[in-house]
Amino acid sequence: MKTRDRIVVAARALFNEQGYGAVTTAALAAQCGIAEGNLWYHFKTRRDLLEAIADQFAAVIDARLALAPAAQGDALADYTRLIGALMDEFRTFRFLYRDQAAYGEHVAVIAERAPEWTAKTFTQIEVHLARLVDTGQLDWPRAALRDLAINATIILRYGLEHYRELGEPTGTGTGAVRLTLKRHLTLFEHQLDPESATRLHGAIDAMEQGALAA
Amino acid sequence: MKTRDRIVVAARALFNEQGYGAVTTAALAAQCGIAEGNLWYHFKTRRDLLEAIADQFAAVIDARLALAPAAQGDALADYTRLIGALMDEFRTFRFLYRDQAAYGEHVAVIAERAPEWTAKTFTQIEVHLARLVDTGQLDWPRAALRDLAINATIILRYGLEHYRELGEPTGTGTGAVRLTLKRHLTLFEHQLDPESATRLHGAIDAMEQGALAA
DNA sequence: GCCCGTCTAGGGTATGCACCCTAATCGGAT
DNA sequence: ATCCGATTAGGGTGCATACCCTAGACGGGC
Structure with missing residues (x-):
């Protein structure tokens, strides 16, 4: 699975478990097993990630x-x-x-x-x-x-x-x-x-x- | 109505309308028509206010x-x-x-x-x-x-x-x-x-x- | 070997916000 | 008049967090 997709799947799961607002980008990166910088490589903002999920x-x-x-x-x-x-x-x-x-x-x-x-x-x-x-x-x-x-x-x-x-x-x-x-x-x-x-x-x-x- | 009670009523209304996390203490004080310091006079923390409402x-x-x-x-x-x-x-x-x-x-x-x-x-x-x-x-x-x-x-x-x-x-x-x-x-x-x-x-x-x- | 996309590590910045601090004022009760 | 609780104005701090920046490494394709 491509990293970008892995981020989307992990984000969705964490948001469901902990609530959208309680999930930090640092925690999300850790959950995916990637550096936080890599998260920002794939999604320019947190909102972009949210919109990917919404789509x-x-x-x-x-x-x-x-x-x-x-x-x-x-x-x-x-x-x-x-x-x-x-x-x-x-x-x-x-x-x-x-x-x-x-x-x-x-x-x-x-x-x-x-x-x-x-x-x-x-x-x-x-x-x-x-x-x-x-x-x-x-x-x-x-x-x-x-x-x-x-x-x-x-x-x-x-x-x-x-x-x-x-x-x-x-x-x-x-x-x-x-x-x-x-x-x-x-x-x-x-x-x-x-x-x-x-x-x-x-x-x-x-x-x-x-x-x-x- | 005493100020403390006014704060509780206003907080409840704002939290209902805008969502708990979206209401800043500055906005709440403004809504009550009081200085923010006065809010802190009556409630030591935001959590104390929440617990007053929960009670x-x-x-x-x-x-x-x-x-x-x-x-x-x-x-x-x-x-x-x-x-x-x-x-x-x-x-x-x-x-x-x-x-x-x-x-x-x-x-x-x-x-x-x-x-x-x-x-x-x-x-x-x-x-x-x-x-x-x-x-x-x-x-x-x-x-x-x-x-x-x-x-x-x-x-x-x-x-x-x-x-x-x-x-x-x-x-x-x-x-x-x-x-x-x-x-x-x-x-x-x-x-x-x-x-x-x-x-x-x-x-x-x-x-x-x-x-x-x- | 070169190119390019992907990823890392590490350091950093700007912003928002809860809450602090202080001196002064105000208002009500005695 | 005094006292005390309530309130103000104004300045501030510490912290958390989204996101930035940079140089370099890695891996795959040609």
């Missing part, structure tokens, strides 16, 4: 927003794929959501596009849930799907912070993502047919060990 | 946790009172939740008690919802009340951040609290009897204009 973030979101349920496919697998991708994103770029006060409103791509991303995410989840209704796997009034999608998004979006506030560990491998996915299931699992509910639980159990590592 | 926070939470539905009273009014108090708290002390990465894990009262507070809040909401079930105003399986209480708490807790991410203004007087309360209602309003649903909506509409000012 990655935007690309990941655009790719995820392209996910749609297949017309004739496995609606449950499609839904599982989506929520897995969402949690991967919330976890990988956690500090970008959480530490906005620390890095300010000036990362242009986020300031401009976050509201639109969020609104599109509601729609994306709604469309996936509608497929579950169409296939008879979920019993939910069509008129109430939007609200369910929004509430599900909120719970997924803030799940890691929620468990942090409960004093639980929330880093990678702790099971916090799985807990969050299960938490969101409580919104509608009583309206899933029993087989689908079981499959979804099983898919979520399998998720933190493998799929989300990608 | 207030703890007292407010303890008082709110003491709220319980009356055995023979108006269950809907009791529930309304509780969610109003909760939103008041989330708004008044918003930075204490949001900016934890900025001020660190070292405010003892929060580090020690936040998980317990959150767990008690779930129970408090659950007990209030159970009263609504008992009075026939809410139709919800008893075994599922805990999950409803937790989901309601999450949505109330993160509502302001949610609307911020949607690009909406979230300061006092913007209607964000009302939107949050309405959002949480979507979890269960279809299971309220129509009169109760109408009353609750009305109570929420009245709330941001008056009751939450207290």
Whole structure:
């Protein structure tokens, strides 16, 4: 891996663990195992590094927003794929959501596009849930799907912070993502047919060990 | 109002608006209309100021946790009172939740008690919802009340951040609290009897204009 | 061997900010 | 009038940190 990419990966991890403002450039260089001067060779300012991460973030979101349920496919697998991708994103770029006060409103791509991303995410989840209704796997009034999608998004979006506030560990491998996915299931699992509910639980159990590592 | 109290109030407001780390002691003194030396007369360190606010926070939470539905009273009014108090708290002390990465894990009262507070809040909401079930105003399986209480708490807790991410203004007087309360209602309003649903909506509409000012 | 991109080591600077210090003034209570 | 707590104005310090600068080394490609 090229040094520049190693810096981006390490920065993202440190910012997520310690908070954006608490990570010094000296500590980051040490974490990468490079001289601080080399960090400045690759990124002129700390802001340039932040924007490199934000550009990655935007690309990941655009790719995820392209996910749609297949017309004739496995609606449950499609839904599982989506929520897995969402949690991967919330976890990988956690500090970008959480530490906005620390890095300010000036990362242009986020300031401009976050509201639109969020609104599109509601729609994306709604469309996936509608497929579950169409296939008879979920019993939910069509008129109430939007609200369910929004509430599900909120719970997924803030799940890691929620468990942090409960004093639980929330880093990678702790099971916090799985807990969050299960938490969101409580919104509608009583309206899933029993087989689908079981499959979804099983898919979520399998998720933190493998799929989300990608 | 005594200067010391004025400093606490102004600090809380500035920390909420701008983020804890972005508020300099110079700006805070200016906001209070006092010399910076006077700020240091009242608080020896910035941390002392933070802890004064955290102590207030703890007292407010303890008082709110003491709220319980009356055995023979108006269950809907009791529930309304509780969610109003909760939103008041989330708004008044918003930075204490949001900016934890900025001020660190070292405010003892929060580090020690936040998980317990959150767990008690779930129970408090659950007990209030159970009263609504008992009075026939809410139709919800008893075994599922805990999950409803937790989901309601999450949505109330993160509502302001949610609307911020949607690009909406979230300061006092913007209607964000009302939107949050309405959002949480979507979890269960279809299971309220129509009169109760109408009353609750009305109570929420009245709330941001008056009751939450207290 | 030459060129060039990448990286190092080591020293440094400018800036921002929390907090200090001091002498004087002010205002309220006795 | 005196005392004392509260407040001011103005100057200052120490520290942390992002980022700069420079000469040299290293490694890969031609």
